[in-house]
Amino acid sequence: xNVKQTSDLKIFAxxxxxxxxxxxxxxxxxxxxxxxxxxFSDGEIQISIDESVRGCDVYVVQSTCTPVNTHVMExxxxxxxxxxxxxxxxxxxxxxxxxxxxxxxxxAREPITxxxxxxxxxxxxxxxxxTMDFHSPQMQGFFDIPVDxxxxxxxxxxxxxxxxxxDVVVVAAHKGGVTRARKLASQLQxxxxxxxxxxxxxxxxxxxNVIGQVKGKNxxxxxxxxxxxxxxxxxxxxxxxxxxxxxxxxxxxxxxxGSAVKDIEASPIKELVVTNTIKMxxxxxxxxxxxxxxxxxxxxxxxxxxxxxxxxxxxxxxFHL
Numbered sequence: 001x002n003v004k005q006t007s008d009l010k011i012f013a014x015x016x017x018x019x020x021x022x023x024x025x026x027x028x029x030x031x032x033x034x035x036x037x038x039x040f041s042d043g044e045i046q047i048s049i050d051e052s053v054r055g056c057d058v059y060v061v062q063s064t065c066t067p068v069n070t071h072v073m074e075x076x077x078x079x080x081x082x083x084x085x086x087x088x089x090x091x092x093x094x095x096x097x098x099x100x101x102x103x104x105x106x107x108a109r110e111p112i113t114x115x116x117x118x119x120x121x122x123x124x125x126x127x128x129x130x131t132m133d134f135h136s137p138q139m140q141g142f143f144d145i146p147v148d149x150x151x152x153x154x155x156x157x158x159x160x161x162x163x164x165x166x167d168v169v170v171v172a173a174h175k176g177g178v179t180r181a182r183k184l185a186s187q188l189q190x191x192x193x194x195x196x197x198x199x200x201x202x203x204x205x206x207x208x209n210v211i212g213q214v215k216g217k218n219x220x221x222x223x224x225x226x227x228x229x230x231x232x233x234x235x236x237x238x239x240x241x242x243x244x245x246x247x248x249x250x251x252x253x254x255x256x257x258g259s260a261v262k263d264i265e266a267s268p269i270k271e272l273v274v275t276n277t278i279k280m281x282x283x284x285x286x287x288x289x290x291x292x293x294x295x296x297x298x299x300x301x302x303x304x305x306x307x308x309x310x311x312x313x314x315x316x317x318x319f320h321l
Contacts, residue, residue, distance in 0.1 A: 064098035083125030095277035152252030229260035
């Protein structure tokens with residue numbers, strides 16, 4: 001998967017997901033760029049680039065996951081350093097893009113942090129953003145530089161296709177996930193269902209309904225990210241109650257905050273399939289969890305960008321790496 005003129009392509013890793021960056025560099029046929037990220041005694045971040053990047057096409061790999069603010073600042077400082085070192089192109093590869101959930105003013109006097117972070121990345125000097133599954137698709141419009149938003153669903157669908165499950169139903173964990181569920185269902189040639197969770201009156205039980213036929217079927221719940229796991233485990237319990245035969249769950253971004261891992265382990269979910277856009281801590285790895293790598297997809301995107309080829313085929317479910 002080597003690209004042309006690899007001497008002018010460099011890939012650097014910051015602290016959020018060095019394993020993913022190393023895998024990407026290996027697939028690209030080049031080593032990771034030499035740099036260091038340290039802190040002053042008061043906590044300020046210091047970055048040193050230990051090789052020339054003048055005139056180079058540079059890719060910086062950094063997910064803005066926990067600790068979010070530290071990883072955002074590392075990325076901004078690295079981009080500034082590369083700009084001042086005369087890098088030709090500064091492409092930021094952000095497998096998981098944090099701060100995308102606050103994309104509008106839901107209530108008065110709220111910030112729009114998604115737009116703020118987009119502005120900061122541009123102001124620092126980035127020339128392109130490569131990411132996966134924005135929590136809010138409209139995030140692309142917050143940038144005035146090229147944005148390639150790759151999808152995790154094709155990776156997940158290929159995994160389930162190889163499982164050759166029968167009597168499958170794809171389940172949207174909430175109303176906002178219907179489009180995602182429909183695309184996966186189309187690829188697996190399966191029907192869809194929806195978990196309809198309605199706000200209840202004070203002192204009244206929560207109303208959770210399953211719309212669609214799930215009894216006796218292998219249900220696959222899909223979402224873009226799992227944070228506290230409340231949504232995904234609630235959906236699993238509702239499907240179990242409605243008679244689903246086996247319950248699987250999948251997502252692109254596994255944040256797994258708080259008691260999420262414990263709740264998933266105690267839920268009816270047989271297997272949780274996630275990707276490595278976020279580094280999975282050892283204590284979060286449980287027997288029922290399967291991690292798929294996004295490195296081949298990101299590397300193919302880099303190869304196509306560097307070789308001035310179209311990236312659009314990567315958005316198709318039928319595309320195989």
